Amino acid sequence: MTYSPHTDADRVAMLEAIGVESVDDLFADIPESVRASRFDLPPPLTEQEVRAELSRLAGLNRIPEVSFLGAGAYRRLIPAVVDEVVGRAEFATAYTPYQPEVSQGTLQSIYEFQSLVCELTGMEVASASHYDGATATAEGALMACRLTGRHRVAVSRAVHPQVRRVLETYCSGPGVEVVEVPADLSETGSGLTDLDAVRSLVGEDVACLVVQEPNFFGLLEPMSELAEAAHAAGALIVTLVDPVSLALLEAPGRYGADIVTAEGQSLGIPLAFGGPYLGLMAARMNAVRQLPGRLVGATRDAAGRRGYVLTLQAREQHIRREKAASNICTNQALCALAATAYLSAVGPEGLREAAERSTIQARHLVATLEMAGIAARRFTAPYFNEVALRLADAGPRHAALVEQGILAGLVVEPEYPELPDTLLLATTELTTDDDIRRLAAALGAAA
Amino acid sequence: MSAVGERPTTDASGRGAAFHSPPAGEVLRVVEPTLFERSRPGRRAVRFPAPSEAARKAAASQPPLPDAARRTAPLRLPEVSELELVRHFNRLSRLNHAIDIDFYPLGSCTMKYNPKLNEWAARLPGLAGSHPLDPGPLSQGSLELQWLLAELLREIGGFAAVSLQPAAGAHGELTGMLMTRAFHRSRGEGDQRRVVLVPDSAHGTNPATASMVGFTTRTVPSNARGGIDLDALRGALGPDTAALMITNPSTLGIFEDQIHDVLNAVQAAGAIAYMDGANLNAVLGRFRAGEAGFDVMHFNLHKTFSTPHGGGGPGAGPIGVSPRLAPFLPAPLPLLIAGDPATVRANAWSGRSTPDARFALEPPGARPTAIGQVRTFGGNFGMHLRAYAYIRANGAAGLRQVTDDAVLAANYVRVQLGDAYDLPFDRICKHEVVFSARRQKREHDVSALDIAKAILDEGIHPPTIYFPLIVEEALMIEPTETETRETLDRFVAIMHDIADRSARDPEAVRQSPRTTPVGRLDEAAAARQPDLGWAFPEADRTGATLSG
Numbered sequence: 001m002t003y004s005p006h007t008d009a010d011r012v013a014m015l016e017a018i019g020v021e022s023v024d025d026l027f028a029d030i031p032e033s034v035r036a037s038r039f040d041l042p043p044p045l046t047e048q049e050v051r052a053e054l055s056r057l058a059g060l061n062r063i064p065e066v067s068f069l070g071a072g073a074y075r076r077l078i079p080a081v082v083d084e085v086v087g088r089a090e091f092a093t094a095y096t097p098y099q100p101e102v103s104q105g106t107l108q109s110i111y112e113f114q115s116l117v118c119e120l121t122g123m124e125v126a127s128a129s130h131y132d133g134a135t136a137t138a139e140g141a142l143m144a145c146r147l148t149g150r151h152r153v154a155v156s157r158a159v160h161p162q163v164r165r166v167l168e169t170y171c172s173g174p175g176v177e178v179v180e181v182p183a184d185l186s187e188t189g190s191g192l193t194d195l196d197a198v199r200s201l202v203g204e205d206v207a208c209l210v211v212q213e214p215n216f217f218g219l220l221e222p223m224s225e226l227a228e229a230a231h232a233a234g235a236l237i238v239t240l241v242d243p244v245s246l247a248l249l250e251a252p253g254r255y256g257a258d259i260v261t262a263e264g265q266s267l268g269i270p271l272a273f274g275g276p277y278l279g280l281m282a283a284r285m286n287a288v289r290q291l292p293g294r295l296v297g298a299t300r301d302a303a304g305r306r307g308y309v310l311t312l313q314a315r316e317q318h319i320r321r322e323k324a325a326s327n328i329c330t331n332q333a334l335c336a337l338a339a340t341a342y343l344s345a346v347g348p349e350g351l352r353e354a355a356e357r358s359t360i361q362a363r364h365l366v367a368t369l370e371m372a373g374i375a376a377r378r379f380t381a382p383y384f385n386e387v388a389l390r391l392a393d394a395g396p397r398h399a400a401l402v403e404q405g406i407l408a409g410l411v412v413e414p415e416y417p418e419l420p421d422t423l424l425l426a427t428t429e430l431t432t433d434d435d436i437r438r439l440a441a442a443l444g445a446a447a
Numbered sequence: 448m449s450a451v452g453e454r455p456t457t458d459a460s461g462r463g464a465a466f467h468s469p470p471a472g473e474v475l476r477v478v479e480p481t482l483f484e485r486s487r488p489g490r491r492a493v494r495f496p497a498p499s500e501a502a503r504k505a506a507a508s509q510p511p512l513p514d515a516a517r518r519t520a521p522l523r524l525p526e527v528s529e530l531e532l533v534r535h536f537n538r539l540s541r542l543n544h545a546i547d548i549d550f551y552p553l554g555s556c557t558m559k560y561n562p563k564l565n566e567w568a569a570r571l572p573g574l575a576g577s578h579p580l581d582p583g584p585l586s587q588g589s590l591e592l593q594w595l596l597a598e599l600l601r602e603i604g605g606f607a608a609v610s611l612q613p614a615a616g617a618h619g620e621l622t623g624m625l626m627t628r629a630f631h632r633s634r635g636e637g638d639q640r641r642v643v644l645v646p647d648s649a650h651g652t653n654p655a656t657a658s659m660v661g662f663t664t665r666t667v668p669s670n671a672r673g674g675i676d677l678d679a680l681r682g683a684l685g686p687d688t689a690a691l692m693i694t695n696p697s698t699l700g701i702f703e704d705q706i707h708d709v710l711n712a713v714q715a716a717g718a719i720a721y722m723d724g725a726n727l728n729a730v731l732g733r734f735r736a737g738e739a740g741f742d743v744m745h746f747n748l749h750k751t752f753s754t755p756h757g758g759g760g761p762g763a764g765p766i767g768v769s770p771r772l773a774p775f776l777p778a779p780l781p782l783l784i785a786g787d788p789a790t791v792r793a794n795a796w797s798g799r800s801t802p803d804a805r806f807a808l809e810p811p812g813a814r815p816t817a818i819g820q821v822r823t824f825g826g827n828f829g830m831h832l833r834a835y836a837y838i839r840a841n842g843a844a845g846l847r848q849v850t851d852d853a854v855l856a857a858n859y860v861r862v863q864l865g866d867a868y869d870l871p872f873d874r875i876c877k878h879e880v881v882f883s884a885r886r887q888k889r890e891h892d893v894s895a896l897d898i899a900k901a902i903l904d905e906g907i908h909p910p911t912i913y914f915p916l917i918v919e920e921a922l923m924i925e926p927t928e929t930e931t932r933e934t935l936d937r938f939v940a941i942m943h944d945i946a947d948r949s950a951r952d953p954e955a956v957r958q959s960p961r962t963t964p965v966g967r968l969d970e971a972a973a974a975r976q977p978d979l980g981w982a983f984p985e986a987d988r989t990g991a992t993l994s995g
Contacts (some may be wrong), residue, residue: 345492
């Protein structure tokens with residue numbers, strides 16, 4: 001099956017117009033010595049065969065009936081209207097809005113997205129999107145290096161392990177050293193970033209402290225103290241946040257965050273085995289010229305009509321080349337559109353309801369498991385909608401439940417060897433009372 | 448910008464908000480209010496169920512959210528009904544040009560048709576609902592799909608191994624450059640090899656990527672035929688060279704016919720040969736970069752393999768690598784851990800599963816030579832599955848046809864516009880052709896930008912302009928293989944007409960566009976006084992009622 005519209009007669013006519021005998025003549029400039037010797041791909045399929053093949057693969061996945069798995073990607077309600085919006089071909093099949101007169105739809109929606117990110121985070125300027133929360137965080141740390149002229153980054157051990165790995169990979173580029181700040185993961189620990197360690201590790205040579213709120217274990221960090229400690233050393237603070245949590249939690253701009261990043265997957269974007277997701281990044285206006293990624297600004301046409309354009313492009317690779325703030329070009333525009341549609345579909349009340357229901361179900365879950373004597377909280381600090389629990393034989397019991405279609409969150413030990421017998425469980429607005437009952441019953445039986 | 452509501456407006460003719468093409472000679476231009484202007488307190492679309500009494504009671508035994516952590520700022524998200532929301536975005540959508548509306552010959556971007564079948568596949572619950580950390584037994588389908596796609600891309604590019612992790616072309620470049628450095632370090636040459644050579648026709652991402660990895664960039668000039676200046680390249684190569692980054696076919700749409708010598712020179716100098724795969728649509732089945740001797744190439748799934756560009760993303764930029772770079776690929780890779788690869792492939796190509804096959808992600812730290820991880824989880828899976836559907840639909844024969852027809856279309860346009868516009872490199876092109884409007888500029892003061900804006904008035908998207916940088920007043924046209932001959936003919940006629948009008952009535956061309964939702968926008972003002980987000984009226988700010 002091919003999507004080419006040409007008939008053989010078309011092709012003959014076109015070859016004639018060009019003045020060549022065959023299409024091979026158009027490839028005569030490829031030297032013999034480098035021509036492809038093989039192209040061993042499967043034969044073409046018809047639509048019904050492609051459907052069968054993709055259905056086969058989809059059928060090999062098993063979507064658990066009950067899942068408490070989060071750890072950076074969350075099963076949340078995607079309102080039907082969101083998928084309708086991102087399905088509009090006028091958005092989906094447009095390119096980057098390089099011709100603003102015929103791209104006002106995309107441009108205005110990005111302007112609205114930037115506005116929403118600023119409103120959520122309490123910051124002054126937000127970029128048009130990044131690949132995901134981790135790359136946004138890594139680019140945020142590199143931005144902090146440019147802003148401070150320092151070449152060392154401190155990151156809390158309570159930041160998502162994959163985010164830390166991406167941060168290290170990005171920092172290895174320009175040779176920025178990444179220092180890990182310990183978290184209190186001891187037997188009776190808080191589970192929080194060690195504030196004393198921050199004070200001693202974040203010195204005059206450190207560009208920024210990177211922390212996550214709520215942190216990887218779902219715990220609420222002392223953000224004001226962390227920000228103060230970083231600022232006392234002349235360093236910036238880069239905070240990776242959960243956008244849904246910001247319905248209830250303080251806007252990072254109010255506790256002194258300098259650069260705020262987030263994984264926006266929760267805002268109307270399907271799990272889709274890890275992507276495409278959405279990186280959010282926001283900062284103070286005085287840092288805008290070091291902000292990586294596209295920016296949309298409002299302006300006017302000659303008749304005074306409001307319109308939107310890509311702006312401050314002197315930061316970007318297509319203008320500045322080797323002096324650009326980042327190499328980012330293609331971003332996650334359609335995912336930013338999904339987030340914009342999501343946030344306007346739920347509104348302030350809906351986002352608060354979703355966040356609150358998530359936090360209440362988390363407490364419901366903990367209370368149920370603690371009461372039944374199945375598990376106990378691993379850390380003492382207050383939590384949001386995700387919680388680390390200690391229970392005996394966590395690994396085998398987790399595996400046993402998978403067989404029953406129940407996913408008891410994430411086994412933490414492979415990422416944190418110091419935390420054996422620990423599960424990380426997330427609740428969202430989709431978590432039902434019945435889910436919690438079934439998990440408790442299954443965990444109890446698997447003891 | 449004034450925050451107080453600018454209501455939907457129409458032009459002076461007083462007609463209602465209209466989005467259809469206006470009757471000839473009339474202009475109807477519309478401003479869609481922002482979500483914030485549409486917002487009215489108390490309106491909403493989606494509701495969530497309140498927690499049950501039992502849940503609340505149980506939760507009450509647990510510590511609540513501490514007051515100190517709670518939001519103190521109001522959360523002023525838009526408050527709109529669902530219908531208003533739908534209308535807002537549908538009205539905005541109609542202000543966009545898109546492939547599904549009309550021709551989009553934007554050079555370097557491969558704006559081909561994005562098949563609807565791919566969109567159907569992306570919405571299959573078994574794929575869309577797959578959590579990236581689902582244990583292996585639950586995610587065999589996602590892992591097999593990624594493994595199969597990597598196998599297909601490996602064959603298409605002639606490489607030893609593929610990583611699907613990079614989220615975009617520039618991200619693939621970053622990954623490739625990090626691997627380049629890791630390779631040189633592994634041979635004790637990390638400190639010495641600091642220079643990346645880039646042709647003057649390169650995409651801006653190439654030098655920007657090199658900088659992100661701490662390399663310095665040296666530019667290599669093009670020769671009179673639009674290829675790389677081989678002598679200059681040989682002169683620039685040395686013991687300090689880390690890599691050559693080259694786009695082939697080049698951004699001029701020309702296949703580098705000295706590629707054999709280029710690769711030999713790079714290899715002899717001990718450097719890595721990086722190919723920017725943005726123009727892969729031109730050579731499917733005819734040239735395989737890995738087989739030819741390139742060490743690494745990124746694929747743009749959103750160009751060559753038809754995944755929608757989404758108004759700027761998401762894309763996907765998998766990379767293929769030679770055996771000597773394979774150890775450095777980012778982790779984790781999806782692996783076949785049980786079962787014979789040839790059998791698994793053969794079965795999948797006939798639509799069958801292999802009962803004893805098992806797939807898994809590499810565990811953290813399993814491959815110490817890996818450069819690390821370049822994003823969370825396994826990449827833009829939603830793009831992977833669309834590309835997989837596309838490659839399977841086309842098969843080998845279909846993909847060859849894609850390239851043949853793309854190159855046919857570009858040459859068809861080339862021969863028909865050569866009399867109207869200057870063609871700086873007048874030779875057979877690949878998937879795109881670069882003209883220059885320097886004649887129009889010199890003789891009539893009509894620039895490439897003016898011509899682009901005049902094209903907008905014809906209801907199609909203009910070519911890429913002012914790129915590549917080495918062509919004055921560049922018009923870079925990439926028709927792709929999915930446009931009919933009638934569409935190409937219409938485009939050719941429009942381009943001739945604009946060339947005529949540039950001579951006859953240049954002022955009118957400079958006044959375009961006239962039929963678009965807005966006229967030319969004041970970009971200088973946008974940069975001088977940045978308005979990058981909605982400014983809430985002060986009353987809102989001080990009203991400080993915390994929502995909820």
